[in-house]
Amino acid sequence: MTTPDDRPISTDTAIILPQRERYAPGEAGAIALLAARLAGRDDRILGIAPAGAPYPAGSFTPVRPAAFGLSDTARYARGCVSALGSRLPDLIEVHNRPDVALGIARALPHMPMLLVLHNDPQGMRDARTPEARIALLRRMRIAGVSDWVRARFLDGLPSSADIMAVLPNCIDCKALPNPVPMAERRREILFAGRIVADKGADAFVRACAQILPRWPGWTARMIGADRFGADTPRTAFLDALVPQARAAGIVMDGYRPHDVVLNAMAQAAVVVVPSRWPEPFGLTALESMATGAALIASSKGALSWVVQNGGLIADPDEPAVLETALEHVLSDLPLRESLSAQGQARARLFDVAEARERLSVLRADVRARPFLSPEPAGP
Known part of the structure; x- marks a missing residue:
């Protein structure tokens, strides 16, 4: 032809x-x-x-x-x-x-x-x-x-x-790091993604700043930058957010390669995906479920379609909704274990x-x- x-x-x-x-x-x-x-x-x-x-x-x-x-x-x-x-x-x-x-x-x-x-x-x-x-x-x-x-x-x-x-x-389920059992995971609340307003990075900082003082032994971490790659630029949004995160005790790791992000998800107890932007799919949410974290995600775009019963849904800008969801998950180990199991089952439907x-x-x-x-x- x-x-x-x-x-x-x-x-x-x-x-x-x-x-x-x-x-x-x-x-x-x-x-x-x-x-x-x-x-x-x-x-x-x-x-x-x-x-x-x-x-x-x-x-x-x-x-x-x-x-x-x-x-x-x-x-x-x-x-x-x-x-x-x-x-x-x-x-x-x-x-x-x-x-x-x-x-x-x-x-x-x-x-x-x-x-x-x-x-x-x-x-x-x-x-x-x-x-x-x-x-x-x-x-x-x-x-x-x-x-x-x-x-x-x-x-x-x-x-x-x-x-x-x-x-x-x-996702390639066979290539993912082995999930740590929930009872053995770090008492860590993780945000992984671009540090921009559309992804709700400031909502994550706000919620953690409010709840961390009431939960000694728990920590929060953010992995990401304005965009992908080690040469990502510094932005006005980041300049304003960094001191707020530091005051809340949140560790900001900056950009990290994808395998490092997946390993962090496999060890953190809770992952939050608080997007304001209507996510067309929500790959971070899928990876969080696949690696066994207890997921809290926004309802924007396709996120609720992807997550279904594999996580909790919380609007990042409704007053106290994200904070309440976080406290609910932090206070209840059986709930975290249930979300982990349901999330992994949901994620397997999207295997490569x-x-x-x-x-x-x-x-x-x-x-x-x-x-x-x-x-x-x-x-």
């Missing part, structure tokens, strides 16, 4: 990462981590070159954005097409960037393409309006990481079960083995039915 430009098509999948993601340990964000978990032997992963050695899963191809273009997105999309080389894959899977997907689709209009959305599509360029989302569906298939993302994409569109798939995020099977079925369907309409849109 050949394309209109006579390049032969192979039988693999090309996975296109967002420009900011780096496909390497210690540099990866959530999307690159998920790509590394799911990548098969024949998959090609394309993205900006990391500083260190890429993950071994699949084969990594660095993208050099084109020298000319109307925008960074256009230059990146052109760079992705060039990086594919003379032999095209049989499917292109673009993660979280409708604008990049459209740029590639215009260059390769007959190529089967899957766009996987990890965030709210209504906040994304080329997906904000129903008309823009319909235009996407005419060129490619769409999947979202949760029912919440799916609902946001379909908002204002004729709803149909086969218009959009749900492809939940996943099941996710790979769902992805394989979806990719096969996309290859068989690449476009919503009988013919793809023109270039």
